[in-house]
Amino acid sequence: MPKSQVGSEEELFPPKEIREKLGLHAHTKIIYKIEDGRLVVEPVPSLEKVLKEKSLVEITLEDFHRQRKELSRKAKLEITSRHHIPPTSNRNPRQKRSKRRPDKTLISKPEFQNLNTQRKPLSPP
Numbered sequence: 001m002p003k004s005q006v007g008s009e010e011e012l013f014p015p016k017e018i019r020e021k022l023g024l025h026a027h028t029k030i031i032y033k034i035e036d037g038r039l040v041v042e043p044v045p046s047l048e049k050v051l052k053e054k055s056l057v058e059i060t061l062e063d064f065h066r067q068r069k070e071l072s073r074k075a076k077l078e079i080t081s082r083h084h085i086p087p088t089s090n091r092n093p094r095q096k097r098s099k100r101r102p103d104k105t106l107i108s109k110p111e112f113q114n115l116n117t118q119r120k121p122l123s124p125p
Helices: 015-024 047-052 060-085 109-117
Strands: 031-035 040-043
Touching: 015 040
Parallel strands: none
Antiparallel strands: 031 040
């Protein structure tokens, strides 16, 4: 069984034999896991490798969207029941909201005209 030690900067240096068995090369991304008190090191597969593998689940796009909508609906119901959030209003989402802002200060026409006439031309430096 090959052995190694932790470096002075607390790095891990797997022996060459293990790196070769796992296909680890410079700049290979790896995943560290702890399982039953043991350190498990796995290389992160490349995108090309993942795409070549046979998929574990086959589903049509329509089924995917249907299941996604159903899960979203269930999650929304769970959240509203857990936090006692009242259901949303029945307002049509395309219906325009009122743009009225009561806190907006209006300037009368004479005051506005005074603002425009009080401008001074810029003098050259």
